[in-house]
Amino acid sequence: xxxxxxxxxxxxxxxxxxIRAYIPRYPSKRAxxxxxxxxxHEHLRCVPFKAMEEIAEILEITPAExxxxxxxxxxxxQAPIGETRLWMCRSISCMLTGGEELLAxxxxxxxxxxxxTTADGKLTVEFAECLGICDFAPAALAxxxxxxxxxxxxxxxxxxxxxxxxxxxxx
Amino acid sequence: xxxxxxxxxxxxxxxxxxTLPVYESRGGYQSARKALTxxxxxxxxxxxxxxxxxxxxxxxxPCGLKWSFLPKDRKETxxxxxxxxxxxxxxxxxxxxERDPHQLIEGIILGCFATxxxxxxxxxxxxxxxxxxILEKAVAEARAAGFxxxxxxxxxxxxxxxxxxxxxxxxCGEETGLIESLEGKRGWPRIKPxxxxxxxxxxxxxxxxxxxxxxxxxxxxxxxxxxxxxxGTPKSYGPKLYCISGHVNKQVCVExxxxxxxxxxxxxxxxxVWKGRKAKLVVPGGISMGFLTADELDTKLDFxxxxxxGCLGLGTAAVTVMDDHTSIVDYLYxxxxxxxxxxxxxxxxxxxxxxxxxxxxxxxxxxxxRLVDLDIMLQLASNMGMMxxxxxxxxxxxxxxxxxxxxxxxxxxxEDYINTHQEGVRQITPLQEAIFAxxxxxxxxxxxxxxxxxxx
Numbered sequence: 103x104x105x106x107x108x109x110x111x112x113x114x115x116x117x118x119x120x121i122r123a124y125i126p127r128y129p130s131k132r133a134x135x136x137x138x139x140x141x142x143h144e145h146l147r148c149v150p151f152k153a154m155e156e157i158a159e160i161l162e163i164t165p166a167e168x169x170x171x172x173x174x175x176x177x178x179x180q181a182p183i184g185e186t187r188l189w190m191c192r193s194i195s196c197m198l199t200g201g202e203e204l205l206a207x208x209x210x211x212x213x214x215x216x217x218x219t220t221a222d223g224k225l226t227v228e229f230a231e232c233l234g235i236c237d238f239a240p241a242a243l244a245x246x247x248x249x250x251x252x253x254x255x256x257x258x259x260x261x262x263x264x265x266x267x268x269x270x271x272x273x
Numbered sequence: 274x275x276x277x278x279x280x281x282x283x284x285x286x287x288x289x290x291x292t293l294p295v296y297e298s299r300g301g302y303q304s305a306r307k308a309l310t311x312x313x314x315x316x317x318x319x320x321x322x323x324x325x326x327x328x329x330x331x332x333x334x335p336c337g338l339k340w341s342f343l344p345k346d347r348k349e350t351x352x353x354x355x356x357x358x359x360x361x362x363x364x365x366x367x368x369x370x371e372r373d374p375h376q377l378i379e380g381i382i383l384g385c386f387a388t389x390x391x392x393x394x395x396x397x398x399x400x401x402x403x404x405x406x407i408l409e410k411a412v413a414e415a416r417a418a419g420f421x422x423x424x425x426x427x428x429x430x431x432x433x434x435x436x437x438x439x440x441x442x443x444x445c446g447e448e449t450g451l452i453e454s455l456e457g458k459r460g461w462p463r464i465k466p467x468x469x470x471x472x473x474x475x476x477x478x479x480x481x482x483x484x485x486x487x488x489x490x491x492x493x494x495x496x497x498x499x500x501x502x503x504x505g506t507p508k509s510y511g512p513k514l515y516c517i518s519g520h521v522n523k524q525v526c527v528e529x530x531x532x533x534x535x536x537x538x539x540x541x542x543x544x545x546v547w548k549g550r551k552a553k554l555v556v557p558g559g560i561s562m563g564f565l566t567a568d569e570l571d572t573k574l575d576f577x578x579x580x581x582x583g584c585l586g587l588g589t590a591a592v593t594v595m596d597d598h599t600s601i602v603d604y605l606y607x608x609x610x611x612x613x614x615x616x617x618x619x620x621x622x623x624x625x626x627x628x629x630x631x632x633x634x635x636x637x638x639x640x641x642x643r644l645v646d647l648d649i650m651l652q653l654a655s656n657m658g659m660m661x662x663x664x665x666x667x668x669x670x671x672x673x674x675x676x677x678x679x680x681x682x683x684x685x686x687x688e689d690y691i692n693t694h695q696e697g698v699r700q701i702t703p704l705q706e707a708i709f710a711x712x713x714x715x716x717x718x719x720x721x722x723x724x725x726x727x728x729x
Contacts (some may be wrong), residue, residue: 127435127473135457138397140438161457174459174617175440177399189400193361194560194593195518196609231443231611234398235523236518236591247402252524265298 113150117145120259121160131161135171139178149178172246184219186269187245189230201240204253211262246270275679277504279528280492281512283484285372291407292544293414298377302420305382308694309428315388321490324498325510328484330355331559331588333576340388342470345480351479352385352393353455357439359398360559361611363591365514365526366484370404374411378434382420382485383494387430388480393434396451401443408436433493437478443615447666448481450617459618462666479560483707485514498637507531513590517543520550520596537563538592550596560590561671564679583681601683602690604639605675609634614670623669629653630676640696647687651680
């Protein structure tokens with residue numbers, strides 16, 4: 103066979119099944135958009151356009167509708183992020199207790215800007231508006247659920263060392 | 274009030290308080306049992322109405338009244354639980370969900386029973402990762418024990434709770450924004466009317482309640498409306514979780530009767546202002562609500578009194594303390610940046626106004642402010658929001674309130690800052706900045722930060 107008509111598939115059957123499992127929860131299939139984006143993001147560490155097309159196919163909506171929702175949130179990157187995603191809070195309580203300086207310190211230490219990933223692909227650092235962990239201010243949150251705070255420069259260094267060892271599995 | 278007994282947080286320090294056996298051993302699910310087996314839904318609505326429970330999410334709308342707006346002849350009702358707690362400095366819902374998820378589930382059961390909803394969507398912000406995991410487990414536990422599912426406790430009442438995760442958007446805490454987001458669309462608030470009670474999620478009658486509001490309901494059912502009204506101040510009844518953070522010795526969340534003063538919160542519960550300093554500004558309930566100055570600390574933090582010194586409302590009762598070394602400019606810069614980042618972009622006055630005010634604050638902070646900027650900011654702030662009638666939701670009101678309060682209360686300090694911070698400033702764009710620095714400008718960096726920057 104010189105050319106097959108089969109399109110390359112980005113989402114595995116297991117991922118598709120996970121998405122389909124959400125459909126009975128809602129009166130409309132479109133409501134599964136956000137859960138589907140989260141599932142894809144969890145598996146691929148990003149949501150490429152091809153994946154959005156496939157989500158649209160499963161949910162029987164247009165790819166534009168998926169993209170519309172996806173792009174609203176600024177949460178789903180197009181290219182893979184690091185093994186661990188770290189949010190550092192810059193909102194009022196953390197700002198007052200030194201959060202902005204700690205974000206700058208983190209970026210300087212890692213040699214990246216906020217929103218970028220380290221060269222070894224281990225860590226993506228982003229600023230965040232209030233993470234709701236103000237009792238730990240100035241605080242940071244890893245996307246595996248670990249909370250760090252109250253931070254100072256020494257604790258940031260310790261935190262980065264810990265994060266470089268990889269994500270922790272949920273108990 | 275020395276004899277105040279905390280109820281919402283009573284299980285927080287019990288080991289394994291997030292598990293069903295511990296919750297049941299502490300008297301849990303008795304209110305659900307009582308309501309489902311001995312009361313009819315209208316009676317629960319009447320009881321909550323009588324207790325004058327006001328929504329804890331920010332607006333303070335009476336909960337029972339909200340429930341009674343549902344059309345009598347409805348066939349299907351949805352309940353949405355707003356756990357998209359994103360107001361800066363607020364974290365009480367997180368603690369309620371992490372430490373006592375079954376209390377919330379019992380509240381949801383009662384709320385759904387009263388409103389005849391058989392499906393509840395718990396919309397939780399993505400950043401509450403641990404709370405999400407705990408809730409998923411708790412819902413499964415409750416279902417296995419027969420508190421969720423079909424024919425709960427033999428009453429014929431059916432209920433399913435689904436936990437739905439957000440994706441980091443402040444605006445989805447607005448009830449119609451939440452509904453749109455739940456439906457899989459961008460979280461743009463809807464024009465009201467129709468209110469969600471008439472046409473909400475999936476075009477069906479819908480109730481949207483905050484986590485803390487629902488957590489109050491089991492206690493009202495258990496102890497009665499009179500008990501609830503014996504706590505707090507007139508028109509603001511019941512217990513409230515106050516979050517204290519910022520420049521205090523102890524950043525905590527405490528449960529107190531509504532109407533505690535800001536001074537008591539700081540001195541008694543927050544352990545005083547840090548480093549032995551004095552409080553300069555106190556934000557009463559999330560940054561949308563404006564602020565109190567040092568002279569106004571004896572204001573009662575309830576739904577009514579807080580308006581007297583010109584604050585927007587109680588909000589989420591998240592108190593942020595700033596010491597006397599804090600500049601009003603830093604505070605305003607932070608709040609305006611937040612709202613410029615979180616404005617959803619639907620209504621022009623808010624989208625453009627928030628960004629404009631932020632750019633102006635950035636210039637003032639950078640040493641290029643003009644006195645006329647203060648008037649421009651005040652004019653912008655006074656003309657965006659629901660109150661002037663120019664936007665769909667209240668985000669812009671919240672964005673404008675810190676500016677309005679600052680102009681009314683601390684304008685001399687702002688003028689002083691501008692007069693003493695005049696540096697050689699030129700206006701450049703991020704693209705120009707990147708070219709000057711010899712960097713390749715990132716296309717998405719430019720599109721998200723179009724504001725004009727100032728660099729010396």
